[in-house]
Amino acid sequence: MERPRLLQSVLGCFGAASGLKENPPKSTAAPIGCSNDFLAVVVPLLPCPLGRLPCSYLGLPLSIRKPRKAELQALLDKLASKLPFWKGRLMTREGQLVYVQAVMTASVVYHLALDVDPWFIKDVDKL
Template identity: 50%
Template sequence: MLFILVMDVLGHMITKATSEGLLLPLSTRGLQHRISIYADDVALFLRPEAGGISTTMDILNLFDEASRLKTNLQKSNVLPIRCDDLEIATIQNLLPCPLSNFPCKYLGVPLSLRKLTKEQVQPIIDRIADQLPGWKADLMTRAGRRVLVQSVLTGMLIYLAMAFDFPPWAIKAVDKIRRGFLWRGRKDAKGGHCLVAWVKVCQPPELGGLGISDLKSLGWSLRMRRVWLQKTEPHRPWAAFPFHVPEQIGGSMGNAFQTLLLAFLRLSRKGGSRGALSGTPSLIGLGFRTFRELLQLV
């Protein structure tokens, strides 16, 4: 906890330098996110110009003197993004850090300015397939293999599915691995080995399925959290990014919200003269003080 509090000071120092005009804006758009901190891993976003780089180095040196947390530049990397040769030369003269290529990986997530290529996504699929040889599948029942499919093979994708949309070919490749291990304990399975259609397998147990997550629906549900946070916490750095909501999800969300409104209206009628605009126990339980506050999220 003390380490987190100290690292938070570094974030405030960078923010203060930006507000004082010591660091040039990153772009003409409103997004000006300068620093991301995860444990002892720090990512700084700077314009490739001498003044900003020198100011940032002064801030890091001042932070080092105050906290005794020294930045190891030899283990740090500079990743130029759309920089020309002159800007790269300026970076190399002022920063004694190795240069790396962008796109890259940060905290295990592939980063790119464009849609991820097959070369970037394929290692994720290979890492899932590499799990199978270490499991003694022949000694497991199908029920045991189902648990591993859901908790391990599917669970490995949750972190990444929150960040980007897997292409259809990747979902098909992962489903092939999951289906093969479930029915045969191998990487793949022929049609005759599959006792139930995969669409049925991915349904909840209450509907006759095995409760294995459908990857496409799982990715949608994980990323829909961004839509909620864009409305409830617009100060987040990534809130300004455009987010595409699939038509299927948009229609489902509209129907669900309409049902929610009708339920609140019925509750307000039962509540007497105070009405829906005064708030109901159900609204308060969800964190909304008034009905108007809920409508602002739409």
């Protein structure tokens, strides 16, 4: 079935505004709270297959619920692995501060898009 012109127009406008292009083979649509009747009408119009939540987008877990402690602990472990303790002894204090500001701050800000508990932020500060 050929996609309707409206959908093509919306995707074209999005591409023109953002500089991005659609890539249907790498894309999925994850419906949230949709009835089967609605999906039966919409799915044939989509240029990509259906996916399910939870999923990952650019390494960030996407879900309709708050992340569990085990998931946040995995993120904390990932952040800790970016702190090479043996290299820290070889860097000056100023070099350590630059590293933390450049690498750790960017990683934490990226993951704070999640709804995290205060314990997660305290553990990141301890790192």
